[in-house]
Amino acid sequence: MADLSMTQGVRQSQASKIALRWLLYSLLVLFALFYLMPLFVMITTSLKSLDEIRTGDLIALPREVTFDAWSTAWSSACTGIQCEGVRPYFWNSVLIAIPAVAISTLLGAMNGYVVAQWRFRGANIIFSLMLFGCFIPFQVVLLPMARTLGIMGIAGTIPGLIFVHVIYGLGFTTLFFRNFYVSIPAELTKAAKVDGAGFFRIFWSIFLPLSLPIIVVTVIWQFTQIWNDFLFGVSFSQAGTQPVTVALNNIVNSTTGVKEYNVDMAAAIIAALPTLFVYVVAGKYFIRGLTAGSVKG
Amino acid sequence: MSPILEINNLYKNYGSTEILKDINVSIEPGDFLVLVGPSGCGKSTLLNCIAGLEPITSGSLKIGGQDMTHVSPKDRDIAMVFQSYALYPTMSVAKNITFGMKVRGVDQATQERKLAQVAQQLQIEPLLNRRPGQLSGGQRQRVAMGRALVRDPKLFLFDEPLSNLDAKLRVEMRTEIKALHHNLGASMVYVTHDQIEAMTLATKIVVMKGGVIQQIGSPSEIYNRPANLFVADFMGSPAMNLIPAKVRKNGAGTHIEITRKDGVPIVLTDTKTENLPEDVILGVRPEDIADPAVRIGGHAQEAECLIDMVEPAGADTFAVMQLGGKHVTARLHAETTARPGQLQKLAFDLGKVSYFAPDTGLRLN
Amino acid sequence: MTKWLEEHTPKLVLAPSFIAILVFVYGFIAWTAWVSLTRSRLLPRYEIEGFIQYERLFDSPRWDTALNNLFIFGLLFILIAMFLGLILAILLDQNIRTEGAIRTIYLYPMALSMIVTGTAWKWILNPGLGIEAMVRSWGFEDFTFDWLVNPEMAIYTVVLAAIWQSSGFVMALFLAGLRSVDGEIIKAAQVDGIPTWRVYTAIIIPSMAPIFLSAFIVLSHLAIKSFDLVIALTGGGPGYATDLPATYMYAMAFSRGDIGQAASSAMIMMMVVFAIVVPYLYSELRSKDG
Numbered sequence: 001m002a003d004l005s006m007t008q009g010v011r012q013s014q015a016s017k018i019a020l021r022w023l024l025y026s027l028l029v030l031f032a033l034f035y036l037m038p039l040f041v042m043i044t045t046s047l048k049s050l051d052e053i054r055t056g057d058l059i060a061l062p063r064e065v066t067f068d069a070w071s072t073a074w075s076s077a078c079t080g081i082q083c084e085g086v087r088p089y090f091w092n093s094v095l096i097a098i099p100a101v102a103i104s105t106l107l108g109a110m111n112g113y114v115v116a117q118w119r120f121r122g123a124n125i126i127f128s129l130m131l132f133g134c135f136i137p138f139q140v141v142l143l144p145m146a147r148t149l150g151i152m153g154i155a156g157t158i159p160g161l162i163f164v165h166v167i168y169g170l171g172f173t174t175l176f177f178r179n180f181y182v183s184i185p186a187e188l189t190k191a192a193k194v195d196g197a198g199f200f201r202i203f204w205s206i207f208l209p210l211s212l213p214i215i216v217v218t219v220i221w222q223f224t225q226i227w228n229d230f231l232f233g234v235s236f237s238q239a240g241t242q243p244v245t246v247a248l249n250n251i252v253n254s255t256t257g258v259k260e261y262n263v264d265m266a267a268a269i270i271a272a273l274p275t276l277f278v279y280v281v282a283g284k285y286f287i288r289g290l291t292a293g294s295v296k297g
Numbered sequence: 298m299s300p301i302l303e304i305n306n307l308y309k310n311y312g313s314t315e316i317l318k319d320i321n322v323s324i325e326p327g328d329f330l331v332l333v334g335p336s337g338c339g340k341s342t343l344l345n346c347i348a349g350l351e352p353i354t355s356g357s358l359k360i361g362g363q364d365m366t367h368v369s370p371k372d373r374d375i376a377m378v379f380q381s382y383a384l385y386p387t388m389s390v391a392k393n394i395t396f397g398m399k400v401r402g403v404d405q406a407t408q409e410r411k412l413a414q415v416a417q418q419l420q421i422e423p424l425l426n427r428r429p430g431q432l433s434g435g436q437r438q439r440v441a442m443g444r445a446l447v448r449d450p451k452l453f454l455f456d457e458p459l460s461n462l463d464a465k466l467r468v469e470m471r472t473e474i475k476a477l478h479h480n481l482g483a484s485m486v487y488v489t490h491d492q493i494e495a496m497t498l499a500t501k502i503v504v505m506k507g508g509v510i511q512q513i514g515s516p517s518e519i520y521n522r523p524a525n526l527f528v529a530d531f532m533g534s535p536a537m538n539l540i541p542a543k544v545r546k547n548g549a550g551t552h553i554e555i556t557r558k559d560g561v562p563i564v565l566t567d568t569k570t571e572n573l574p575e576d577v578i579l580g581v582r583p584e585d586i587a588d589p590a591v592r593i594g595g596h597a598q599e600a601e602c603l604i605d606m607v608e609p610a611g612a613d614t615f616a617v618m619q620l621g622g623k624h625v626t627a628r629l630h631a632e633t634t635a636r637p638g639q640l641q642k643l644a645f646d647l648g649k650v651s652y653f654a655p656d657t658g659l660r661l662n
Numbered sequence: 663m664t665k666w667l668e669e670h671t672p673k674l675v676l677a678p679s680f681i682a683i684l685v686f687v688y689g690f691i692a693w694t695a696w697v698s699l700t701r702s703r704l705l706p707r708y709e710i711e712g713f714i715q716y717e718r719l720f721d722s723p724r725w726d727t728a729l730n731n732l733f734i735f736g737l738l739f740i741l742i743a744m745f746l747g748l749i750l751a752i753l754l755d756q757n758i759r760t761e762g763a764i765r766t767i768y769l770y771p772m773a774l775s776m777i778v779t780g781t782a783w784k785w786i787l788n789p790g791l792g793i794e795a796m797v798r799s800w801g802f803e804d805f806t807f808d809w810l811v812n813p814e815m816a817i818y819t820v821v822l823a824a825i826w827q828s829s830g831f832v833m834a835l836f837l838a839g840l841r842s843v844d845g846e847i848i849k850a851a852q853v854d855g856i857p858t859w860r861v862y863t864a865i866i867i868p869s870m871a872p873i874f875l876s877a878f879i880v881l882s883h884l885a886i887k888s889f890d891l892v893i894a895l896t897g898g899g900p901g902y903a904t905d906l907p908a909t910y911m912y913a914m915a916f917s918r919g920d921i922g923q924a925a926s927s928a929m930i931m932m933m934v935v936f937a938i939v940v941p942y943l944y945s946e947l948r949s950k951d952g
Contacts, residue, residue: 024753024756024758025758027753028753028754028758028764031750031753031768032764032767034826035767035768035770035771035826036767037786038771038779038782038783038786038826039770039782041782041785041786042782042785045785053791054791057796057799058786058791058792058793058795058796059796107678107679110675110676111676114672114675114676115676118672120672120673123676126676126680128943129680129683129684129688130679130680131943132687132939132940132943133683133687133688135883135935135936135939135943136687136691136935137908137928137931137932137935138887139889139907139908139911139924139927139931139932140690140691140694140928140929140931140932141686141687141690141691141694142911142912142915142924142928143693143694143697143706143915143921143924143925143928144689144690144693144694145690146915148686167682167683167686168686168687170679170682170683171683174679185381185383187379187380187381187383187456188383188385190345190370190377190379191377191379191383191384191444192385192396193350193369193370193371194348194350194370194371194375194376194377194397195371195396195397195400196370196397196400196401197396197400198668198671199671199672200671201400205385205388205396206385206387209387210386210387224773227775228774228775228777229775230776230777230889230890230893230894231889231890231908231912234893234912235912235915235916245775245777245778245890248775248777248778248781249777249781249893249894252781252784252894253894253897261785261791264781265781265782265785267781268777268778268781268782269778271775271777271778272773272774272775272778275773275775276770276773278773279769279770279773280766283766283769286773287769287834290772290831290834291834291835291838369665369668
């Protein structure tokens, strides 16, 4: 008797467990659909013709797949008066992002190395000031920066945008490397000093070879930030030097002619592809950067 | 011969905190100097000052007769072994050992010759192509030693090199370091918090506390004639018994009176001690309180003690009692008849006791 | 000389970055603060006149809307994103076999530019061809979902898109927090027969207080800086209905040519950010020094 009721109880809880599992998985799938839906809609819309968009369903698959919208978005969509697609702006973004990422990462590595391993009086204060600099709303520097770039003669140029991204990326890159190097025992630097190595030798021979993971995290973080930037791009560029985010916004919001939703979507996907690619390839490092950038230390 | 290391009036401050106060030490070539003390006593800071890794606030420091006070570490002709070994993680063992020579521009052939020599000496030839991450603790320790040996310096510095090893390996490496010192005849400065390591390795010990040197001396001086209560308590295991006692002058000798737990005092007669104040702290090592049958000598004094506890420890048996209000340990032979709660006749070797002033803690005899 | 150089190399290496931060962050803040106290319009003027720009700012109905929107947007965005992030993290913490894949899906919007997000949602939410049209075509002729063009509701579309973009990130934060809770405490609770939901409410979630704080800081920071999303999704409209301080500042600086207003609104934004971030960073740095 006792045994029987026991097994019944177990069976019952087993059944409710399975039901709970089902509920759990359906909830997770439901949320996955919520996150995937916009991407799905973007892709299907970009593959439809305008006619099909007007007559069809938002979430329906394209009846007839066409890449016309993609080629228009890439090479002939209008961003205002010019109609060259997003291609030139895509390359602008590349030209801005690559040097800005490289320079800010290198400087961040050197700064982090100093702050973590070569402490001197005041180093902590300097680091705190640099860190606070990460958190300012950039609106507060827009006006003086616009004037300064003018004075420096690089207003509206790609070097000007590189400069801005390097300056305002320094705080984060320094933070990333500092937190990484702080976990490396100070005895390593001491041993190298006794061995006769100097500041740069120790950095080059001992710390840099150790830094691959944090370099990847920093490069991904900086690349995502700079590629996705809109505020600096729209404030400090001019007709020929705009980054892809600005061009995309101009295409979408241009009021001339027929609204080509499929071209908008194709342009949006093109603008998103590099960072999405990085996310898919190196998601682990991407997440590490996000959490390192928010939870200090 | 001039001292290999000479430190005069060295002070080290961090801001307004004094870390090291008036340090004066010198050692001869071939000496093995051990800096010992509890954590935070400044021993590692002193070692870093000797290495030039920490600037000193005032005073001077000579290595091999040359003033090195403001010289950077690489020019001091020293080598150092660290607590964490500090092996360069991305370099192979061979590269770790030759890195210093490479930095100093030693030619390839010499590098290889010296590497081979050191690898053979430390028996690490099979490890040369591995990364530090692939080595065991003991192997890393050897590589760190190799990196120091290859330098062939005037002075070797060791910063608690054995504290990350397990107990068995630590004893093995201790013996090996001692043999190394013997074979090389090199001068060494060694930091540890382990007083047994200090006793076994040193030719000269510096006991430190709170940034101040408490005593400098040979291991036997430190052990037998501690300069103050701190040294007496810190060096030796089990620690020296420090028993409050009253002194009564009595003709030729001196009566030393100690209260027993049951209120009855025990009285010991020291024939050679003069000029003691009335209140003293009597310092006596556990092995100097023994079974009367074992300890028979000119200075042995027998007294009846009330045993609280008996702790057999294999070769010896420790008896714990209360004298002068303190726990006192006696080291008896394994077959002792002492039983808890009973009175037991024990012999105190007054030839080896120390007397300390209760107020200053300084040695009196 | 070489000795001096050797000793000061670290400082010399850090100096350029530090000077850059001093000038381009702190110097620029000072410049903006100064200009916000002048009568600057199209060109900056440097005679201090007091708080007239701030008076103008708080008299302006457009700024009023912007602040109100920031309040609504910030509150809803932070609360919902945190709640959703926590729920998702707990759901994902139940030994899900496909956790890696699901996590990737939840988090990918964070890799997108706000402009892309805005563009996508603008298309999905547009009444003519988006969700509204789709549901109507299914036979629900009276269905309306016109938030995007409805001045009363447009700000909620910004909330929706922002949550879509950032909640996965909050989930990642919380998931890391859940995983860092001492496993032995949970085992002890299970041995004591405490049901799973009570383990979460009574033990795990309270021990994640620091993560709640971090998430709050990051989200509020994102909310105050929100600019691109509004530009791409609603352009601040209809009218000024979805203006935020960031878009107000930009409009004043670059299309209205009113430097004084731009500077004073930027200063208000910075004060809000600092009021939230400074105490947090200060305590973080202090606890780290110990």
